[in-house]
Amino acid sequence: MKVLVPVKRVIDYNVKVRVKADGSGVDLANVKMSMNPFDEIAVEEAIRLKEKGAAEEIVVVSIGVKQAQETIRTALAMGADRGILIVAADDVHQDIEPLAVAKILAKVIEEEQPGLVLAGKQAIDNDMNATGQMLSALLGWSQATFASEVNIDGDHAAVTREVDGGLQTINVKMPAIVTVDLRLNEPRYASLPNIMKAKKKPLDEKTAADYGVDTAPRLEIVKTSEPPERAAGVMVASVEELVSKLKNEAGVI
Template structure:
């Protein structure tokens, strides 16, 4: 079984995001970038399937700017076998929208013929949570989103999903799309020897034009702003005063 894992280059989750002075977007100048955390979990799950003998090959693919090579090398250092970079933008500030990403991934799936696609449930930069679902629709495959546990048995996958009411377990026939949630696993750190080996693993570069997909933006960012600052709290001297204040605020 071949497993395909899409990965995205995003601002590192430890970095405090800064908005541009003109409100046109997020400032990426001299900002540390890394693999989207949910995609890292997806890569780890694919590697674990390979280690368990349930997958023969793990292929990672990234769509965006040329600098995403670094992200793919990280996935290769973790244990992926091959990487595909689709150059779809020259400007690091251009975010390829989910539908265009899904169309490109469909083209890669048609070419690579994987039996399973494991993706992060969403990226932490735009939080769209749409690419996996769109890809499943374009392919006509079954999907299991927000996965916290995955079991592959023959031609089917049993997936435990995190839903609002708790946990839901479903079974989907392969080929299928699975999107990884936070509790699916804890990604490994790439060792130095594996980082060195990753430099020699194959990384194929293509363009969106190679697949005949138009990645022109369909959405326009009107304005980007900082979240509203939290109002300062007040101290009260007694429970009665607290109740009075809550009544004034309409909280009780």
Template sequence: MKILVPVKRVIDYNVKVRVKPDGSGVDLVNVKMSMNPFDEIAVEEAVRLKEKGVASEVVVVSIGVKQASETLRTALAMGADRAILIEAGLGPDRDIEPLAVAKLLAEVAREEQPGLVVAGKQAIDNDMNATGQMLAALLGWAQATFASELAVEGDVATVTREVDGGLQTIKVMLPAIITVDLRLNEPRYASLPNIMKAKKKPLAEKTAADYGVDVTPRLTVVKTVEPASRKAGVKVGSVDELIAKLKDEAGVI
């Protein structure tokens, strides 16, 4: 079975994001970029399934700018077999909308015929949490989102999902789309020998036009602003004082 894993190049989670002075977007000049953390977990899970003999090949795909090839090389160093880069040409500071990404991934899935697509539940730059669900709808495949446990036996995947009320375990027939949550696994670090080997692994470069998909944005960002700073908290000396502040100042009781 082949596993397809979409990965996205995002601002590193350790970096403090800065908004451009004109409010037109986020400043990406000299900003460290890395693989989306949820996608790292997806790559790790796919590689583990291959190590268990469940999968025969792991293919990673990224959609975006030319520099996303670096992100794909990281995935290859983690253990993926080959990579596909789809250049969209919107520029480094313009994100591709989830529907366009899902349409491109659907075309890749039809071409590659994977038995399973394992993706991060969301990207940390826009927190859309939509691409996996849209992809399942476009392909007409089963889906299981927010996976914290995954087991594949034959044509059935058993997924434990993290939901508001706790945990939910479901079974889906393959082919299926699985989106993963943080507690599924701990991604491995790519070793130096594997990083060197990754440079020799195949990385195909294509464009959105090759798949006949229009990635023109349907939404316009009017303005980007930083969140309002929180006011400093206060300490209270007693329960009575706390209740008085909640009632008279906060107005919540």
């Protein structure tokens, strides 16, 4: 079975995001970029499936700017077999919207014919949580979201999902789209020998036009602003005063 894993280049999760002075977006100048953490978990799960003998080949795909090849190389260093970079933007500030990403991925899947698509549940830059679901709808494939455990059994996959009430286990027919959650696994670090080997692994470069997909944005960002600073705490003298403040000032009871 071939496993396809979409990966996205995002601001590193350790970086404090800065908003541009004019409020037009996030400042990306001299900012460290890395693979979306949820996508990293998806890559790790694909590698583990291969190590178990449930998968034969792992293909990683990234859609965005040319610099995203660094993200693909990271996945290749972890253990993926080959990569596909689809250049869909020239400006690093342009984010390709979920529907356009899903349409491109659908075309890639038609070519690659994977048995399973493992994707992060969302990207930490826009938190859309939509691409996996849209891709499932476009392909007519089974889907399982927020996966914390994945077990392949023949032409079915048992997926444990994280839901509001706890955990839910479902059986989905393959081929399927599975979006992964934080507790699925702990991604491995790429060793130096594997980083060197990754430079020799195949990485194909294409464009969105090659797949006939229009990536023009359908949404307009009106304004970007930082969250308000947290107010300082207040000391209270009694439980009665605490209850009064929670009721009359905070309005939580």
